[in-house]
Amino acid sequence: MPVTQADVARRAGVSQRTVSNVVRGFPYVSAEVVARVNEAIDALGYTPSQAARSLRSGRSGVIQLVVPELDVPYFAELARGVIKCAEERGLVVLVRQTLGERDRERDALEGSAAEYAEGTILSAVAAVEDLFPACRPRSPVVLIGERSGMGVVDHIGIDDVTASQVATRHLVDAGRHRVAFIGADVEDALRMAAMRLQGYRDALDSAGVPADPTLVVATKSYHRRDGEMAMADLLARDVPPDAVFCATDLLALGALRAAHERGVRVPTDVAVIGFDGLEEGRYSVPTLSTISPDKQELARVCVETLVRRIEERAAGADDARPEDLPIPFELVVRESSAAS
Numbered sequence: 001m002p003v004t005q006a007d008v009a010r011r012a013g014v015s016q017r018t019v020s021n022v023v024r025g026f027p028y029v030s031a032e033v034v035a036r037v038n039e040a041i042d043a044l045g046y047t048p049s050q051a052a053r054s055l056r057s058g059r060s061g062v063i064q065l066v067v068p069e070l071d072v073p074y075f076a077e078l079a080r081g082v083i084k085c086a087e088e089r090g091l092v093v094l095v096r097q098t099l100g101e102r103d104r105e106r107d108a109l110e111g112s113a114a115e116y117a118e119g120t121i122l123s124a125v126a127a128v129e130d131l132f133p134a135c136r137p138r139s140p141v142v143l144i145g146e147r148s149g150m151g152v153v154d155h156i157g158i159d160d161v162t163a164s165q166v167a168t169r170h171l172v173d174a175g176r177h178r179v180a181f182i183g184a185d186v187e188d189a190l191r192m193a194a195m196r197l198q199g200y201r202d203a204l205d206s207a208g209v210p211a212d213p214t215l216v217v218a219t220k221s222y223h224r225r226d227g228e229m230a231m232a233d234l235l236a237r238d239v240p241p242d243a244v245f246c247a248t249d250l251l252a253l254g255a256l257r258a259a260h261e262r263g264v265r266v267p268t269d270v271a272v273i274g275f276d277g278l279e280e281g282r283y284s285v286p287t288l289s290t291i292s293p294d295k296q297e298l299a300r301v302c303v304e305t306l307v308r309r310i311e312e313r314a315a316g317a318d319d320a321r322p323e324d325l326p327i328p329f330e331l332v333v334r335e336s337s338a339a340s
Contacts, residue, residue: 003046011040062092063306064120066108068100072222072250074276074295075123078144081299082121089307100125114138119306125190128152140309142302146191154305156298156325160192163291163329164199165206167273168245170289170331172207174339176243176271179204180215182230182255183222183247196247196275215241222247227254235262235270242270243337249274249281249290256284256336271337277329286335293329301325 005023009016014033021029022037040046065082067075083093094117098104105126108114119140124131128143132152141153146160171179181200185193197216204211217233219226227246234241235258246252252274259266266272266286274281277292305325312320 003044005046007044008037008040008046011044012036061090062094062117063303063310064094064096064108064113064117064122066096066098066105066120066122066124068098068123068125070095070097073278073280074248077279078123078295078299081296082303085299085303089303091303091307098125102126102130105131109141110138119310121302121306140306140313142306142309144298144302146195152322154309154322154325156301156305156327158293158327158329160195161199161202163275163293164196164245165203166199166329166331167275167291168200168203169207170333171243171245171271171273171337172203172209174243174271174337177209178212178215178239178241179209179243179245180217180234180241181245181247182217182219182227182234182251184216184218186218186220193247200245219247219251222251224250224254224257227251228258229254231255231258232262235259235264240264240270244270244272246272246274249276249278249288252288252290252336253280253284256286256288260285267335267337267339273337277332281334284336289334289337290332291329292332294327298327301327 005016005019009019012019012033014037018029018033019037022034063086065079067079069075079093079095086093094113096108096113098108102125105122105124108122109120109131114120115138117139119142121142121144123145124143143153143155145157168179179200181197183193184197188194201211215234217230219230227250230251231244231254234244244252244255246255252272255272256266259270259272264270273289273291275291277290277295281288281290305323
């Protein structure tokens, strides 16, 4: 059974109210009584409940991490980093899934959980003007990913266009000239897809490689199966591509599977590169080249920025202009695009 204040009071020979006063740091308790109560707390391993601390301080010690899909490894890896950084600061993380639906995103910012959480780290699919149409959010929000904060909330992320240029140029510099792109958005509304497609096109243009619109393949979502189906379509053509840049690592892993099932050699016949730096890519066959955002740095900056905004608001000094903070990335070249 958990240790209670009543247990501590019995051991220390004082009232439960006295124990509460000691835990709260009430100044008018004798040093001798404080010492006895603290000895009992240490001996019994008593820990004041989070709820009790919240009532005393007016602070919940809870932040939200709101992401589209929990079963996408990128968000799982990010959540691990955010939780680690938050725990180092004595915070608890409530993780929520929106499935990319605007109403779920708005509920995360305006619903009951938002009343309890001190702040939110949000990976949004909806545009900022849809989420914050008239006023600032009720508690601090840090936006991550491709959606800009638009000067309304802090935004933290990598430069997707530049990163996609680097990935595409890597394929071109390796001598590939029919470079395909897997992961265009069917509805042309997903900012992640649009930015990565833009970087792909910019890199081909700067390298003097003619862009072939038939090599751009849209996907309904961004999972392994979508990549497998898109790659199967490309490989079935009379003149297949000799390289493929996938908008996510999951698409790329599906593309590798499609190539393997058809006896297409990677990277000899077709080079493949993904985006996200998933740990899974280190163990695929062949290992997957990727654009790898610094997810540890992303998690650290997110938590530190949110904590700073929470403290500013608590002090009544939260009029600082929202920031746009860049996170570094690197091109990780592995077997799937290495020189054959």
